[in-house]
Amino acid sequence: DAKTTQPNSMESNEEEPVHLPCNHSTISGTDYIHWYRQLPSQGPEYVIHGLTSNVNNRMASLAIAEDRKSSTLILHRATLRDAAVYYCILRDLAGTYKYIFGTGTRLKVLA
Protein backbone atom coordinates (compact mmCIF):
# COMPACT_ATOMS: atom_id res chain seq x y z
CA ASP A 1 0.00 0.00 0.00
CA ALA A 2 1.33 3.40 -0.93
CA LYS A 3 2.04 5.70 2.01
CA THR A 4 1.40 9.36 2.62
CA THR A 5 3.46 11.88 4.58
CA GLN A 6 1.96 14.92 6.27
CA PRO A 7 3.26 17.49 8.75
CA ASN A 8 2.29 16.67 12.32
CA SER A 9 0.69 20.03 13.00
CA MET A 10 -0.13 23.40 11.48
CA GLU A 11 -1.61 26.65 12.69
CA SER A 12 -3.78 29.14 10.92
CA ASN A 13 -5.54 32.37 11.77
CA GLU A 14 -9.29 32.46 11.57
CA GLU A 15 -10.72 33.71 8.26
CA GLU A 16 -7.45 33.04 6.43
CA PRO A 17 -6.78 30.32 3.83
CA VAL A 18 -5.06 27.14 4.91
CA HIS A 19 -2.96 24.88 2.70
CA LEU A 20 -2.45 21.39 4.08
CA PRO A 21 0.23 19.45 2.18
CA CYS A 22 0.54 15.73 1.58
CA ASN A 23 3.33 13.79 -0.10
CA HIS A 24 2.61 10.45 -1.75
CA SER A 25 5.64 9.75 -3.90
CA THR A 26 4.83 6.02 -4.36
CA ILE A 27 1.28 6.61 -5.61
CA SER A 28 0.13 4.23 -8.32
CA GLY A 29 -2.01 5.00 -11.33
CA THR A 30 -5.13 3.51 -9.76
CA ASP A 31 -4.86 5.29 -6.39
CA TYR A 32 -7.41 7.97 -5.61
CA ILE A 33 -6.37 10.70 -3.18
CA HIS A 34 -8.87 11.12 -0.35
CA TRP A 35 -8.97 13.61 2.49
CA TYR A 36 -10.79 13.08 5.75
CA ARG A 37 -10.91 15.11 8.91
CA GLN A 38 -11.60 14.16 12.48
CA LEU A 39 -13.16 16.69 14.79
CA PRO A 40 -12.62 16.24 18.54
CA SER A 41 -14.52 13.25 20.00
CA GLN A 42 -15.90 12.20 16.61
CA GLY A 43 -15.14 9.65 13.92
CA PRO A 44 -13.42 10.84 10.74
CA GLU A 45 -15.57 12.46 8.08
CA TYR A 46 -15.04 12.69 4.34
CA VAL A 47 -13.80 16.01 2.95
CA ILE A 48 -12.88 15.55 -0.69
CA HIS A 49 -11.18 13.22 -3.15
CA GLY A 50 -9.62 13.29 -6.62
CA LEU A 51 -7.58 11.35 -9.14
CA THR A 52 -5.70 13.75 -11.42
CA SER A 53 -7.58 17.02 -11.76
CA ASN A 54 -8.11 19.66 -9.11
CA VAL A 55 -11.43 19.33 -7.30
CA ASN A 56 -13.70 21.75 -5.48
CA ASN A 57 -16.64 21.17 -3.19
CA ARG A 58 -18.49 23.11 -0.53
CA MET A 59 -15.96 22.18 2.14
CA ALA A 60 -12.61 22.57 0.43
CA SER A 61 -10.48 22.39 -2.70
CA LEU A 62 -7.98 19.72 -3.62
CA ALA A 63 -4.95 20.63 -5.70
CA ILE A 64 -3.08 17.65 -7.19
CA ALA A 65 0.44 17.98 -8.57
CA GLU A 66 0.92 17.13 -12.21
CA ASP A 67 3.06 14.10 -11.35
CA ARG A 68 0.52 13.15 -8.62
CA LYS A 69 3.28 12.73 -6.06
CA SER A 70 1.83 15.38 -3.82
CA SER A 71 -1.45 17.14 -3.14
CA THR A 72 -2.73 20.06 -1.10
CA LEU A 73 -6.02 20.45 0.71
CA ILE A 74 -7.13 24.07 0.68
CA LEU A 75 -9.57 25.51 3.19
CA HIS A 76 -10.43 28.89 1.75
CA ARG A 77 -11.39 30.61 5.00
CA ALA A 78 -10.54 28.74 8.15
CA THR A 79 -13.03 28.89 11.00
CA LEU A 80 -12.68 27.67 14.57
CA ARG A 81 -14.87 24.71 13.62
CA ASP A 82 -12.20 23.59 11.14
CA ALA A 83 -9.81 22.73 13.98
CA ALA A 84 -9.32 19.00 13.50
CA VAL A 85 -6.89 16.30 12.44
CA TYR A 86 -6.76 16.09 8.64
CA TYR A 87 -5.84 12.80 6.99
CA CYS A 88 -4.60 12.34 3.45
CA ILE A 89 -5.06 8.77 2.29
CA LEU A 90 -4.73 6.79 -0.91
CA ARG A 91 -7.51 4.46 -1.93
CA ASP A 92 -6.66 1.69 -4.35
CA LEU A 93 -9.70 0.92 -6.46
CA ALA A 94 -7.80 -1.78 -8.30
CA GLY A 95 -7.29 -3.72 -5.12
CA THR A 96 -9.11 -4.29 -1.91
CA TYR A 97 -10.57 -0.79 -1.39
CA LYS A 98 -8.94 -0.37 1.98
CA TYR A 99 -8.53 3.05 3.54
CA ILE A 100 -5.05 3.28 5.02
CA PHE A 101 -4.71 6.23 7.39
CA GLY A 102 -1.48 7.83 8.55
CA THR A 103 -1.10 10.06 11.58
CA GLY A 104 -2.54 13.15 9.89
CA THR A 105 -2.01 16.88 10.44
CA ARG A 106 -3.49 18.52 13.51
CA LEU A 107 -4.80 21.93 12.44
CA LYS A 108 -5.09 24.61 15.07
CA VAL A 109 -7.14 27.69 14.17
CA LEU A 110 -6.37 30.85 16.11
CA ALA A 111 -9.10 33.38 16.81
Place this chain on the structure above:
Amino acid sequence: DVKVTQSSRYLVKRTGEKVFLECVQDMDHENMFWYRQDPGLGLRLIYFSYDVKMKEKGDIPEGYSVSREKKERFSLILESASTNQTSMYLCASSSPRDTNTEAFFGQGTRLTVV
Protein backbone atom coordinates in the same frame (compact mmCIF):
# COMPACT_ATOMS: atom_id res chain seq x y z
CA ASP B 1 -29.26 10.76 7.28
CA VAL B 2 -26.80 7.98 6.66
CA LYS B 3 -25.54 6.32 9.75
CA VAL B 4 -22.97 4.00 11.21
CA THR B 5 -23.84 3.16 14.77
CA GLN B 6 -21.53 1.65 17.33
CA SER B 7 -23.26 0.01 20.24
CA SER B 8 -21.34 1.76 23.03
CA ARG B 9 -19.44 5.03 23.38
CA TYR B 10 -17.57 3.85 26.46
CA LEU B 11 -16.78 0.36 27.77
CA VAL B 12 -14.77 -0.86 30.73
CA LYS B 13 -13.82 -4.53 30.77
CA ARG B 14 -11.59 -6.74 32.85
CA THR B 15 -8.46 -8.48 31.62
CA GLY B 16 -9.31 -11.90 30.19
CA GLU B 17 -12.94 -11.07 29.40
CA LYS B 18 -14.39 -11.75 25.97
CA VAL B 19 -15.48 -8.44 24.51
CA PHE B 20 -17.87 -7.78 21.64
CA LEU B 21 -17.94 -4.43 19.85
CA GLU B 22 -20.92 -4.07 17.57
CA CYS B 23 -21.34 -1.90 14.50
CA VAL B 24 -24.45 -1.45 12.37
CA GLN B 25 -24.84 0.55 9.15
CA ASP B 26 -28.05 1.47 7.38
CA MET B 27 -26.64 2.25 3.92
CA ASP B 28 -26.62 -1.28 2.45
CA HIS B 29 -22.83 -1.08 2.13
CA GLU B 30 -20.82 -4.14 1.22
CA ASN B 31 -17.56 -2.96 2.79
CA MET B 32 -17.12 -2.60 6.53
CA PHE B 33 -13.98 -1.85 8.54
CA TRP B 34 -12.69 -1.88 12.10
CA TYR B 35 -9.89 0.50 13.14
CA ARG B 36 -8.24 1.31 16.41
CA GLN B 37 -6.88 4.77 17.16
CA ASP B 38 -4.09 5.47 19.60
CA PRO B 39 -2.27 8.74 20.34
CA GLY B 40 0.60 9.30 17.95
CA LEU B 41 -0.29 6.25 15.83
CA GLY B 42 -3.31 7.47 13.89
CA LEU B 43 -5.93 4.99 12.72
CA ARG B 44 -4.77 1.44 12.15
CA LEU B 45 -6.85 -1.12 10.28
CA ILE B 46 -7.66 -4.27 12.26
CA TYR B 47 -10.01 -6.17 9.95
CA PHE B 48 -12.29 -5.46 7.05
CA SER B 49 -15.10 -7.28 5.31
CA TYR B 50 -16.21 -6.89 1.71
CA ASP B 51 -19.28 -9.12 1.92
CA VAL B 52 -21.33 -11.21 4.31
CA LYS B 53 -19.19 -13.92 5.92
CA MET B 54 -16.09 -12.57 4.16
CA LYS B 55 -13.24 -10.99 6.07
CA GLU B 56 -9.65 -10.00 5.57
CA LYS B 57 -6.93 -9.09 8.03
CA GLY B 58 -5.76 -5.54 8.22
CA ASP B 59 -2.46 -4.34 9.60
CA ILE B 60 -2.94 -5.33 13.25
CA PRO B 61 -5.28 -8.35 13.51
CA GLU B 62 -3.50 -10.10 16.38
CA GLY B 63 -5.74 -10.57 19.38
CA TYR B 64 -8.91 -9.78 17.44
CA SER B 65 -11.48 -11.63 15.37
CA VAL B 66 -14.56 -10.45 13.50
CA SER B 67 -17.98 -11.69 12.50
CA ARG B 68 -20.18 -10.60 9.59
CA GLU B 69 -23.32 -12.72 9.56
CA LYS B 70 -25.57 -10.01 8.14
CA LYS B 71 -24.74 -7.28 5.66
CA GLU B 72 -25.54 -4.44 8.02
CA ARG B 73 -23.65 -5.72 11.07
CA PHE B 74 -19.92 -6.14 11.65
CA SER B 75 -18.70 -7.27 15.06
CA LEU B 76 -15.21 -7.00 16.49
CA ILE B 77 -14.32 -9.63 19.09
CA LEU B 78 -11.56 -9.53 21.65
CA GLU B 79 -11.29 -13.18 22.67
CA SER B 80 -9.38 -12.42 25.86
CA ALA B 81 -9.05 -8.72 26.51
CA SER B 82 -5.68 -7.37 27.57
CA THR B 83 -4.63 -3.96 28.84
CA ASN B 84 -2.77 -3.19 25.59
CA GLN B 85 -6.12 -3.33 23.81
CA THR B 86 -7.26 -0.23 25.67
CA SER B 87 -7.99 2.12 22.80
CA MET B 88 -10.56 3.99 20.73
CA TYR B 89 -12.24 1.65 18.25
CA LEU B 90 -13.82 3.01 15.08
CA CYS B 91 -16.12 1.24 12.65
CA ALA B 92 -16.66 2.39 9.07
CA SER B 93 -18.57 1.32 5.98
CA SER B 94 -18.41 2.11 2.27
CA SER B 95 -19.60 0.99 -1.14
CA PRO B 96 -17.21 -0.98 -3.27
CA ARG B 97 -15.97 -0.23 -6.78
CA ASP B 98 -17.36 3.29 -6.92
CA THR B 99 -15.05 6.18 -7.75
CA ASN B 100 -17.17 8.59 -5.74
CA THR B 101 -17.46 6.45 -2.68
CA GLU B 102 -16.57 7.71 0.73
CA ALA B 103 -16.27 5.90 4.02
CA PHE B 104 -18.72 6.67 6.79
CA PHE B 105 -17.50 6.32 10.34
CA GLY B 106 -19.23 5.70 13.62
CA GLN B 107 -18.65 7.84 16.69
CA GLY B 108 -16.20 5.35 18.15
CA THR B 109 -16.08 3.14 21.24
CA ARG B 110 -13.54 3.99 23.89
CA LEU B 111 -12.58 0.69 25.47
CA THR B 112 -10.67 0.51 28.72
CA VAL B 113 -9.34 -2.86 29.86
CA VAL B 114 -8.43 -2.99 33.53
